[in-house]
Amino acid sequence: MRAVITVIGKDNVGILHKVSGICAEFHANVLEVTQSVLQDMFAMIMLADITEMSGDFSALVDRMDSLGKELGLSIHIMHEDIFNSMHSI
Amino acid sequence: MLNVYDILETIRMIQDECLDIRTITMGISLLDCIDTDIDKACDKVYEKIVRHAERLVPVGQQIEKEYGIPIINKRISVTPIAMLCGACPNQNPVKFAKALQRCADTCGVNFIGGYSALVHKGFSAGDMALIQSIPEALDVTQNICSSVNIGSTKSGINMDAVKLMGQIVKESAERTADRDCIGPAKLVVFCNAVEDNPFMAGAFHGVGEPDCEIHVGVSGPGVVRSALAKYPDASINELADIIKKTAFKITRMGQLVGSRASKELGVPFGIVDLSLAPTPAIGDSVAHILEEMGLEMCGTHGTTACLAMLNDAVKKGGVMASSTVGGLSGAFIPVSEDAGMIDATIAGVLSLEKLEAMTAVCSVGLDMIVVPGDITPETISAIIADEASIGMVNSKTTAVRLIPAIGKKEGEMLEFGGLLGSGPVMPVRDKSPAKFINRGGRIPAPMHSLKN
Numbered sequence: 001m002r003a004v005i006t007v008i009g010k011d012n013v014g015i016l017h018k019v020s021g022i023c024a025e026f027h028a029n030v031l032e033v034t035q036s037v038l039q040d041m042f043a044m045i046m047l048a049d050i051t052e053m054s055g056d057f058s059a060l061v062d063r064m065d066s067l068g069k070e071l072g073l074s075i076h077i078m079h080e081d082i083f084n085s086m087h088s089i
Numbered sequence: 090m091l092n093v094y095d096i097l098e099t100i101r102m103i104q105d106e107c108l109d110i111r112t113i114t115m116g117i118s119l120l121d122c123i124d125t126d127i128d129k130a131c132d133k134v135y136e137k138i139v140r141h142a143e144r145l146v147p148v149g150q151q152i153e154k155e156y157g158i159p160i161i162n163k164r165i166s167v168t169p170i171a172m173l174c175g176a177c178p179n180q181n182p183v184k185f186a187k188a189l190q191r192c193a194d195t196c197g198v199n200f201i202g203g204y205s206a207l208v209h210k211g212f213s214a215g216d217m218a219l220i221q222s223i224p225e226a227l228d229v230t231q232n233i234c235s236s237v238n239i240g241s242t243k244s245g246i247n248m249d250a251v252k253l254m255g256q257i258v259k260e261s262a263e264r265t266a267d268r269d270c271i272g273p274a275k276l277v278v279f280c281n282a283v284e285d286n287p288f289m290a291g292a293f294h295g296v297g298e299p300d301c302e303i304h305v306g307v308s309g310p311g312v313v314r315s316a317l318a319k320y321p322d323a324s325i326n327e328l329a330d331i332i333k334k335t336a337f338k339i340t341r342m343g344q345l346v347g348s349r350a351s352k353e354l355g356v357p358f359g360i361v362d363l364s365l366a367p368t369p370a371i372g373d374s375v376a377h378i379l380e381e382m383g384l385e386m387c388g389t390h391g392t393t394a395c396l397a398m399l400n401d402a403v404k405k406g407g408v409m410a411s412s413t414v415g416g417l418s419g420a421f422i423p424v425s426e427d428a429g430m431i432d433a434t435i436a437g438v439l440s441l442e443k444l445e446a447m448t449a450v451c452s453v454g455l456d457m458i459v460v461p462g463d464i465t466p467e468t469i470s471a472i473i474a475d476e477a478s479i480g481m482v483n484s485k486t487t488a489v490r491l492i493p494a495i496g497k498k499e500g501e502m503l504e505f506g507g508l509l510g511s512g513p514v515m516p517v518r519d520k521s522p523a524k525f526i527n528r529g530g531r532i533p534a535p536m537h538s539l540k541n
Contacts, residue, residue, distance in 0.1 A: 004096055034093060045096055058154040076100055078157035080091060085345040086338045087095040 002080040003028065003050045003057075005064065009073030011042040019046065019075070022063050027054040042073075047080075103158060106311040107373040108339065110346050111366045112162040112199075113149055114287035114304045115142050116294035116359060119168040119203075127180040130173055131188035138165060138192040138201075141301050141356070146197040148353045152346055160346065161308075161368075161508070165196070166292035167203035174215030182219045186226035186233050193232040202292030204235040207282065210244040210531075220253060224261040227272040234290035240280035240477040242484045246532040251477065254278045255470030255526065259493055262462070266495035269503050274457065278473050278489045280480035285360050286416045291453075291488055302359035304416060305347035307407075309339040310365045311372040313399075317381045328382060329402040336363065336406030344411045362416030363407035364452055365399075367427040369510035375399075375420050376429025376439075387429050388439030396420060397450035417486060419452025425492075425505060425512030426457055434513045441472075441515050449479050454487035459503050459512035462495040469493070471522035474532075482535050 007019060016035070023030050028048040035044035050057065061077055068075035102108040122133035142165050149163045167189070174182045189201045204226055206216040223235050237254055240246035261272035277291040284295020287304035316335045317328055343361040351358035367375045376387035379395045400419045408414050422444065424430045433439035441458065448454040454476045460469075473489045480487030494503045494514050504511040 004091065006096060006100055045093055047091065058151060061154045061157075074104075076157055078099075079155045081345060082156040082158065082342060083091055083095055083099055085341045086099055087092075 001049070001051045002031065003048050003077055004080055004083060005046040005048060005075065005077045007042065007044040007046070007073055007075050009042060009071070011037050011040050012071060015042060015071065015073065016044065018067060018071070019044070019064070022060070022067060023048050026060045027052060028060065102309070102312045106309075106315050107368070107370055108309045108312045109159040109161050110305060110343060111308040112164050112287050112306040113145070113160055113346065113350050114164040114166055114292055114306065115145050115354075115356065116166045116285065116298055116302045116304060117141050118294055118298065118300045119173060120296070123173050123176045125176050127177040127184050130177060131184050134173070134185065134188050135192055138167065138189075139195050142192070142196045142198065144354060148350055151353070152349055156346065158342060158346065162199040163197075164287065164289060164292065165192070165198050165201045166287070166294045167201065168296065169203060169205040169207055169293050171206035171215045171219040172296070174219050175213060176215075178214055178218065182222045183226050183229065186230050189233050190230040198232070200232050200234050200289045202234040202236065202289050203294060204233050205237060205293040207238045208247055208250045209238050209241040210247060212250070220257060223257050223276060224264045224272060227261050227275050228264040234275045234292065236277040236279055236282065236291045236293060238279040238282035239473065240481050240532070242281055242481050242538050243534055245534040246280065246474065246477045246481055248474065248526070248531055249529045251470050251474050252526050252529065254473055255466035255468070258469050258491055259464070259466045262493040262495050269505055270492050270495055271505060273492045274490065274505055274509055276490065279486065280477035280488070281484070281486045283416060283486055287362050288364065288366065288417060290490065298359070299357055302357045303347060303351045303354060304359040304362065305343045305350070306362040306364060306366065306416065307339050307343035308364070308366045309335075310367050310375045310378055312339060313365065314372070314374070314378045314381050317378065325398065329398055332399060332402035333406030336403045337410045340407035340410035358413070360413045360415030361407070361411040363403055363411070363414055363418040364416070365403055365420040367421060367423065368508055369426055369428055369431070371428060374427045374429035375422055376427050376433060380429060386433050386436060386438045388433040388443050392443060393446050393450055396422070396447050400451040417452045421452055421456065422447055423456035423490070424458050425503070425510040426508060427510070431511065431513065434515060441517060445475060445479070448476060448487055449483060452486070454480070455489045455491065457490055457492070457509065457512060459492045459494050459514045460517050461499055461514055462493050462497050464493050464517055465521065465523070467521060467523040467526040468517055470526045472517070474526070478532065481532070484537070
């Protein structure tokens with residue numbers, strides 16, 4: 001089971017650190033990261049293994065939401081199933 | 090394999106294009122709650138619904154969080170209550186409506202549908218009492234929806250029921266005149282009603298359905314419109330292909346959410362209803378899809394053709410994406426719930442007659458249409474009869490949800506708020522169909538109903 005985390009917004013110091021910090025806190029192993037910074041816009045997609053995560057997935061969603069609000073970024077974390085079901089047969 | 094483009098497309102659909110699951114609806118059979126003592130029956134109804142549905146809202150919220158997809162409503166549909174009324178005649182069926190309202194309050198669901206009667210061929214015990222009680226039931230409850238099936242392709246149209254429903258719709262509006270006539274906004278008159286519909290106000294749990302099951306109704310007009318907007322010069326068959334691909338993705342999401350809810354709740358999965366259901370929100374309009382296809386405004390000449398293509402393409406795209414498709418499945422055209430339809434009505438481009446033609450090629454029928462408050466019950470009945478005959482002859486579901494705006498005239502507005510939106514009063518013809526309606530009897534089933 002994997003979760004997809006997307007972060008979009010104004011670039012700032014330590015975004016990657018803070019997002020992956022929360023993943024580590026929930027024992028979600030970061031598998032892949034793609035990121036790009038265009039001028040001052042930051043965009044990142046992170047794939048994390050949540051098979052052995054500690055705590056509740058919805059608690060992780062809440063943490064990411066509050067981090068997004070704190071940093072003024074749009075952060076979404078969604079179970080990979082939604083992408084797999086919508087985009088592959 | 091996940092790719093960046095797919096991930097961003099999904100997020101854009103949800104964030105910017107109003108993609109959502111309109112409803113997860115739990116269908117619950119109440120046949121085992123029938124009792125000759127109405128109070129005992131009400132207690133059984135309350136106990137059974139709460140036992141099955143108490144986790145519906147929390148499970149819905151958990152799925153919303155996990156997949157990041159909004160589930161706008163959580164609803165319940167039940168066995169037509171008229172079937173329970175049959176065992177306790179001479180009692181006031183409103184007791185059942187109040188019991189259902191208590192269930193809605195306890196479970197926290199948005200609506201319970203099934204304050205219904207199926208009278209397409211005639212009235213059985215309980216049907217008449219239930220229908221007579223509809224105005225009071227919709228007045229004293231908030232979250233209860235009612236429907237009456239007055240015709241079918243197999244049995245024809247019960248004109249006695251049509252006559253009665255004209256009076257009931259009018260009375261329901263009068264009783265709730267102080268609340269923007271909200272009563273008839275929760276009342277649908279059907280021809281060829283379906284037994285597994287998750288959408289309100291017409292949802293009920295048919296007798297052929299299992300004891301309990303989960304249905305999902307998807308939405309997503311905004312997603313279809315913006316997909317079409319990317320191809321301004323495409324031909325119509327290319328547009329049909331784009332709609333099919335989009336409908337496929339939307340339906341897959343519905344299938345995922347439904348099967349997940351079914352697993353979490355330990356209840357069998359019923360159907361995915363592939364409907365494009367608009368909301369009054371900006372960017373969530375079926376009328377705007379038709380305009381994106383090339384109409385200056387919805388309601389002009391060409392609207393029926395565009396809608397026919399849209400409705401067909403949605404089904405073709407969706408049907409492969411789900412193991413079981415059912416319900417109403419098609420494009421909805423509720424006037425007050427669709428920003429583009431409201432604009433077109435105010436501009437005088439969209440008329441009742443055009444809407445009637447549109448209902449011949451799309452899902453359901455004359456939906457959420459506000460008519461002048463001085464409309465006669467016979468005229469309402471005649472509108473119901475017209476719409477039911479389209480359904481009967483074309484072997485499709487049609488429905489009428491008219492809201493007589495008591496004290497208001499053409500050009501004024503009714504404001505319902507929320508998903509129900511706001512509706513401009515539409516003009517109706519002033520010549521009387523009373524003699525036709527008062528004849529009573531039944532319109533015989535059409536020739537092609539004899540298929541055996």
